[in-house]
Amino acid sequence: MAAASGRCWLLWAAAAALVLTLDAAPVEELDDSFKENRKDDIWLVVFYAPWCGHCKKLEPVWNEVAIEIRNSGSPVKVGKMDATSYSSIASEFGVRGYPTIKLLKGDLAYNYRGPRTKDDIIEFANRVAGPLIRTLPSQKMFEHVHKRHHIFFLYVGGESPLKEKYIEVASELIVYTYFFSASEEVLPEYVTLPELPAVVVFKDGTYFVYDEYEDGDLSSWINRERFQGYLNVDGFTLYELGDTGKLVAIAIIDDKNSSAEHTRLKSIIQEVAKDYRDHFHRNLQFGHMDGNDYINSLLMDDLTVPTVVVLNTSNQQYFLPDRCIESTEDLIQFINSILDGTVEAQGGDGFLQRIKRIIYDAKSTVMSVFKSSPLLGCFLFGLPLGVISIMCYGICTVDTFGGVEENEISKKETGDRELTDEGSEEEQEQENKEKSAELSDGEHGQKHIFDKKKD
Numbered sequence: 300m301a302a303a304s305g306r307c308w309l310l311w312a313a314a315a316a317l318v319l320t321l322d323a324a325p326v327e328e329l330d331d332s333f334k335e336n337r338k339d340d341i342w343l344v345v346f347y348a349p350w351c352g353h354c355k356k357l358e359p360v361w362n363e364v365a366i367e368i369r370n371s372g373s374p375v376k377v378g379k380m381d382a383t384s385y386s387s388i389a390s391e392f393g394v395r396g397y398p399t400i401k402l403l404k405g406d407l408a409y410n411y412r413g414p415r416t417k418d419d420i421i422e423f424a425n426r427v428a429g430p431l432i433r434t435l436p437s438q439k440m441f442e443h444v445h446k447r448h449h450i451f452f453l454y455v456g457g458e459s460p461l462k463e464k465y466i467e468v469a470s471e472l473i474v475y476t477y478f479f480s481a482s483e484e485v486l487p488e489y490v491t492l493p494e495l496p497a498v499v500v501f502k503d504g505t506y507f508v509y510d511e512y513e514d515g516d517l518s519s520w521i522n523r524e525r526f527q528g529y530l531n532v533d534g535f536t537l538y539e540l541g542d543t544g545k546l547v548a549i550a551i552i553d554d555k556n557s558s559a560e561h562t563r564l565k566s567i568i569q570e571v572a573k574d575y576r577d578h579f580h581r582n583l584q585f586g587h588m589d590g591n592d593y594i595n596s597l598l599m600d601d602l603t604v605p606t607v608v609v610l611n612t613s614n615q616q617y618f619l620p621d622r623c624i625e626s627t628e629d630l631i632q633f634i635n636s637i638l639d640g641t642v643e644a645q646g647g648d649g650f651l652q653r654i655k656r657i658i659y660d661a662k663s664t665v666m667s668v669f670k671s672s673p674l675l676g677c678f679l680f681g682l683p684l685g686v687i688s689i690m691c692y693g694i695c696t697v698d699t700f701g702g703v704e705e706n707e708i709s710k711k712e713t714g715d716r717e718l719t720d721e722g723s724e725e726e727q728e729q730e731n732k733e734k735s736a737e738l739s740d741g742e743h744g745q746k747h748i749f750d751k752k753k754d
Contacts, residue, residue: 325362325366325369325377326361326362326365326379327378327379328380329378329380329385330380330385331385333378333380333388334388337403340374341402341403341404341428343364343375343378344378344401345357345378345379345380345400346379346380346382346389346394346397346398346399347379347380347397348381349381349383351397351398353398354398357415360415360417360420361377361379361420364377364420364421364424367417367421368421373425373428375402375425375428382394392408393408398415400415402428404428409427409473409474411423412474413535423474426473426474426476426477427474431466431469431470432465432478432479433478434479434480434481435480435485436485438486438487441481441485442487445501448501450500450501450502450524451477451478451501452478452498452521453479453481453498453499453500453501454480454496454498455481455486455492455495456495456496456497461496464518465480465517467518468517468518468521472521472522472525475525476521492508493508497509498517498521500521500524502524503527503528514581522542522543523545523580523581526539526584528572529573529586530585530586531586531587531589533588534593534597537597538612540612541612541613545581545582545583545584546582546583546584546611547610547612548568548585548630549568549594549608550565550568550587550588550605551588551594551602551605551607552564552587552589552604553589553604553605561604561605564607565587567624567626567629568585568586568587568607568630571627572586579634582638583609591603597610598646599646606619607620607630607633614647615646615648616646616647617644617646618633618643618644
C-alpha cells in the first residue's frame with residue numbers, strides 16, 4: 300500500500316513538474332534556423348539584448364503573453380531572439396533598438412509600438428494575426444463588436460475604388476486598430492449614411508462618416524480618428540499623437556487630488572472635447588496628464604499643477620495661457636488665439652533648443668543618479684574627474700620641469716655664446732692694431748715720396 304501511494308505521489312510530482320516546466324518555458328528561443336522556417340507559422344517575436352534593462356523588465360510579461368496565447372488556442376507562436384548573437388537576422392528585420400516586438404506573418408513584418416503590457420501585446424497579436432478586413436454578417440455581430448471595441452472602422456457597401464483604398468490603408472494601420480466591412484442592412488437604425496459606399500468610425504459613443512472633400516486623404520483621416528476624443532495622456536500616447544499632426548490640449552492635474560480646482564480643469568477639457576468636436580477635431584486632441592514630471596522634462600520647464608498646456612508634437616513647440624482657465628469660454632478663447640497665431644509659441648526644435656536639451660538631459664541624468672544612489676554617483680563621476688585631475692597635474696608638472704631644463708640649457712648656450720663673442724672681440728682688436736700699424740707705415744712712405752718730389 301505504501302509502495303503504491305509512493306508511486307502515485309511520484310507520478311503526481313512528475314506531472315506537476317511537467318506542467319510547471321511547460322508554464323515556465325512557454326517562449327521558444329530562436330536561432331539562425333528561424334530565418335528559413337518562419338514563414339510556416341505566425342510568429343510573435345521579441346528581439347532583445349542580454350544587457351538591456353528594458354528587455355529584462357519585459358521578460359516576465361513576455362512569458363505571461365506566451366502562456367495566455369497558447370492556452371487560448373491561438374495559432375500565433377511566441378519566441379525571442381538574441382539580436383546581439385544573430386545580428387544579421389535582426390538587421391534584416393530592421394531591428395534598431397531593444398526590445399523590438401514584431402509579428403511575422405508570411406512575408407510581412409508588423410512592428411508593435413504600444414505599451415508593453417500583457418493585454419496590449421495580446422490584443423495586437425490577435426488583431427494582426429487575423430484577417431485584414433473582418434466581415435460582420437449580422438446586426439448581432441455588429442453589436443458584439445461595438446461593445447467589445449472602443450474604436451473601430453467599418454466599410455459599408457460593395458466593391459469600389461473606396462474599398463480598394465480602405466484595404467490599402469488597413470494593411471498599413473492594422474497594427475493600431477480594427478477594420479471591418481458590412482452591408483447596409485447590418486447597421487442599426489440610428490446609423491444613417493448620406494451615400495454608399497462609405498467609411499465610418501465608431502467611437503466616443505457615436506459615429507463619424509468620412510467625407511473626402513472635408514477630410515482629405517482617407518489614410519490621414521483614419522490616422523487622426525484612431526484615437527478617442529479625450530485621452531488619459533502619457534509619454535507613449537504623446538509619441539503616437541505625433542503622427543496625427545494635431546495639437547494636443549492637456550490638463551496637467553493630480554489625479555489623487557480631488558479639490559475643485561483640479562476636477563474643474565479636467566471637466567472643462569472634457570466638455571470642450573465633446574461639445575466642440577466639430578470645431579476642433581481636425582486640429583486638436585484633448586486629454587489630461589497625471590502629474591507634471593514628464594511634461595516638465597519634455598518642455599524643460601517647471602509647470603505648476605493644475606494648468607493647461609497645448610503641445611505641437613511635430614516641432615516640440617508649446618503654448619501656455621497668460622491667465623488661469625476658469626471656464627470653457629476661457630479655454631475656447633485660448634485655443635482660437637493659438638489657431639489664429641496671436642499666442643506666442645515657446646520651445647521648438649531649433650539649434651539653441653537642441654543645445655539646451657543636451658545640457659538639460661545631462662543635468663537631469665547626473666541629478667537622478669545622485670538622488671537615487673549618492674555613493675554610486677560619487678563613484679561614477681568622482682573617479683573619472685579624479686583621473687582627469689591627475690592626468691592634468693602630470694602634464695602640467697612635466698611642462699614645468701621641461702621648462703626649467705630648457706632655461707638652463709638656454710642660459711648655458713648664452714654663456715658660451717658670450718665667451719665666443721669675447722674671443723672674437725680680442726681677435727678683432729689685434730687685427731685693428733695691425734691694420735693701424737700698416738696704415739702708419741703707408742703714411743710714412745707717402746711722406747717720403749712727397750719730400751723727394753719737393754727736392
